[in-house]
Amino acid sequence: MLELFKLLGNKRLFILLIGLILFVAVMGFTLGPRAGLSWPEKFIKDTVGFVQSVFYKPARAVAGFFEDISNLRSLQEENKELKIMMAHYSREMPKINALQTQVESLQNDLKFTEAQKNSNKFDLAIVDVVSVNNDPANRTLVINRGSNDKIRKGLTVISDKGMVGIVSEVSNFTSTVKLLTSMDSRDITSPGIAATAVGKENTSFGIIEDYDQQTGTFLMTKINQNDPLAKGDQIVTSGAGGAFPKNLPIGTVVSRQPGNGLTATATIKPAASFENWKSLFVVITWEVPK
Numbered sequence: 001m002l003e004l005f006k007l008l009g010n011k012r013l014f015i016l017l018i019g020l021i022l023f024v025a026v027m028g029f030t031l032g033p034r035a036g037l038s039w040p041e042k043f044i045k046d047t048v049g050f051v052q053s054v055f056y057k058p059a060r061a062v063a064g065f066f067e068d069i070s071n072l073r074s075l076q077e078e079n080k081e082l083k084i085m086m087a088h089y090s091r092e093m094p095k096i097n098a099l100q101t102q103v104e105s106l107q108n109d110l111k112f113t114e115a116q117k118n119s120n121k122f123d124l125a126i127v128d129v130v131s132v133n134n135d136p137a138n139r140t141l142v143i144n145r146g147s148n149d150k151i152r153k154g155l156t157v158i159s160d161k162g163m164v165g166i167v168s169e170v171s172n173f174t175s176t177v178k179l180l181t182s183m184d185s186r187d188i189t190s191p192g193i194a195a196t197a198v199g200k201e202n203t204s205f206g207i208i209e210d211y212d213q214q215t216g217t218f219l220m221t222k223i224n225q226n227d228p229l230a231k232g233d234q235i236v237t238s239g240a241g242g243a244f245p246k247n248l249p250i251g252t253v254v255s256r257q258p259g260n261g262l263t264a265t266a267t268i269k270p271a272a273s274f275e276n277w278k279s280l281f282v283v284i285t286w287e288v289p290k
Helices: 002-031 039-070 072-109 114-118
Strands: 122-133 140-143 156-158 163-170 175-179 193-197 206-212 217-224 234-237 249-258 263-270 279-285
Touching: 140 163, 193 249, 217 249
Parallel strands: none
Antiparallel strands: 122 140, 122 279, 140 175, 156 163, 156 279, 163 175, 193 206, 193 234, 206 217, 217 263, 234 249, 249 263
């Protein structure tokens, strides 16, 4: 009997040591410098994302049911507007196709590189929101698409109104999106967004790099004093630097303030509402070959 206890004790000690070694190995691999997530992290994120979707989607469905009932009255008016928009779209399509053919011809004549030709081309992949993290310091959400669906780190995520966030982590079947409401110029990992005003693309430029949690607005900086940017202007991505596609809606100028003498700043009301999402779109841009 004593030998049996010793044997069991040795087995437990052996299993404990093996577990400890595996734990240290995984932690070392996870904490070390790397370009993406390790496979244990991807597995955990995909598993957690699936479990969250089981609870999140039904809850959103119930909330959406009552919301849809309250919106039934506006559906008829919206359908009329959509029919008008489709009529305008059908009328303008021949002009758009002709212009596209002309642009492609000019690009070939000017010997544009493939990267230049594809810099403004993108596809939209519709995704479902699995869960939302409402931590004010690090607002993120999880979507139900990952690397298996050509989602990659750094892609832009938008709603039907405007920019929402940037893909920050990717696993096989889910991805984490860092919301623009987490933007902070003091954070070196927070990217600035090169922006311009609609109709003033050649004369207006600034950087969106901060979000004010109290006022719910963006701060646009590095605006030249001679810049014609004014209250009411529609702000979109400029495409400068290649980090974000051109002409993605960001918001509307609420006010413009003097800066440090050389530049000015502007307060931007976001186009997106940052709440009550069911589905979003990932902007899949052309990937430069390595």
